[in-house]
Amino acid sequence: MTNQKQKAFQYVDDHCAEMVSLWKEVVTMEGGPHEKEGINQVAARFKKILDGEGATFRTIEFETAGSMLIGEIGKNHSKPGVIFMGHMDTAIPAGAIAERPFTIENGKAYGPGVLDMKGGIVAALYAIKALKSIGYDSRSIKVLLAGDEEVLHANSNAPEIFMEEAKGYGAAFNMETGFVDDGIVVGRKGVARIRMEIKGIAAHAGNDPENGRSAILEMAHKIIDVQNLTDCKKGIRFNVGVMQGGTTSTAVPDYAKIFIDVRYKEPDDLPEIMKRIEDVGNKIYIEGTATTVTFMDGIKPMKTTEGVKELFEVVKKAYEENGFGTPYAKTVGGGSDSAYTVLAGVPTVCAMGVKGGRNHSPEEYAIVESLFERAKLLVACVLKLDNI
Known part of the structure; x- marks a missing residue:
């Protein structure tokens, strides 16, 4: 041999x-x-x-x-x-x-x-x-x-x-x-990529701000919530890597989205991971905004x-x-x-x-x-x- x-x-x-x-x-x-x-x-x-x-x-x-x-x-x-x-x-x-x-x-x-x-x-x-x-x-x-x-x-x-x-x-x-x-x-670790989108209400930032509902402000709260989901003991890490939203500084933004990367050790943890992110999505900080969570893709x-x-x-x-x-x-x-x-x-x-x-x-x-x-x-x- x-x-x-x-x-x-x-x-x-x-x-x-x-x-x-x-x-x-x-x-x-x-x-x-x-x-x-x-x-x-x-x-x-x-x-x-x-x-x-x-x-x-x-x-x-x-x-x-x-x-x-x-x-x-x-x-x-x-x-x-x-x-x-x-x-x-x-x-x-x-x-x-x-x-x-x-x-x-x-x-x-x-x-x-x-x-x-x-x-x-x-x-x-x-x-x-x-x-x-x-x-x-x-x-x-x-x-x-x-x-x-x-x-x-x-x-x-x-x-x-x-x-x-x-x-x-x-x-x-x-x-x-x-x-x-x-x-x-x-x-x-496995990888999951998730998109979170928020719809607000657009308004003129100077003349009509009280009638606007800022999607970016709502998202700012939720970015912190998502990051805080990290569980080092279980080897699960959440990372908001991309944020997009707004069109001009003179308008209350009516749309924002983030892309979330999650790393995890156990294949069976993915449903719980999704539930936690959906719970963040369901929590409302700015009345009049609405959030959608979408699983995009991943590797086990x-x-x-x-x-x-x-x-x-x-x-x-x-x-x-x-x-x-x-x-x-x-x-x-x-x-x-x-x-x-x-x-x-x-x-x-x-x-x-x-x-x-x-x-x-x-x-x-x-x-x-x-x-x-x-x-x-x-x-x-x-x-x-x-x-x-």
Whole structure:
């Protein structure tokens, strides 16, 4: 087995330039949160790579979201298969590539989505190619790539697809952003996005203020109420991140709205979270105003199950045995699709992608050497699963 592993590692070493070339190619494709055509172009490029490895495919298309790519190599194995998963869209709006093209400086790669998470997907694809190069066929390998994760699947049913496709598999590796301190994510908070709107009564601020009902003033009270819902003991945090309202300073505003971000640990907490926000909405400070609360979208929490813990130990051993460092189990506040494979009963580890920092910002970077290291790590993990 060690000899086979070294041959697979050598495959990665022999294809480093090719990996970087593919990385650059897909980063250069527009994959912003609303760039359906560009995301589908990325999907087509990844499909071509997998097609060369004999994968069977299904592409699920959505009217207003990037496609979801499902590929599978090998079937009818006695051992449960493994999943490599991720998302092809980025959080960076269109046009950023022209301003910040893919570049490498001092061992770091820069560009929109270079870290989150096109580099991780490239690493996974070359782990598959390396495994195929040594004739690996102990388990089927399924690739699940979403096209709209950065907008929390607002325009698709990707969460249901993840859960359905993952059923019966033995392990899942999410190629999300890797951490420079070697943290491997075993738990994530869920995310809920909620809109609160207030309608008031417009009036001239100088001549007729007594007949106005300020939507902004009503909202000001409710922003404080929403923020005060935070429950640190239960790991639930509320954040009013956007406020909009009014048209001119000379008028009593008749409309205001806020967008609320909620992070929570337990999937079953969401109904109570919604009730608390609705209670805030139902409380009236300024008579004559009316409030509406709307759940927009979200991602469920990734639970740290016993299976997740056991898979982390596999990753940890593979990490240490191959000189990649000493990883530790990490729980974070950001959501990911790992939640859905865990809900499907599949042990899952997250943040297995290239290492770097500053994702979702103009300074986003990835450590180039980690592209090759993570491909090898995946190879080592899959081979180690066969020995436990």
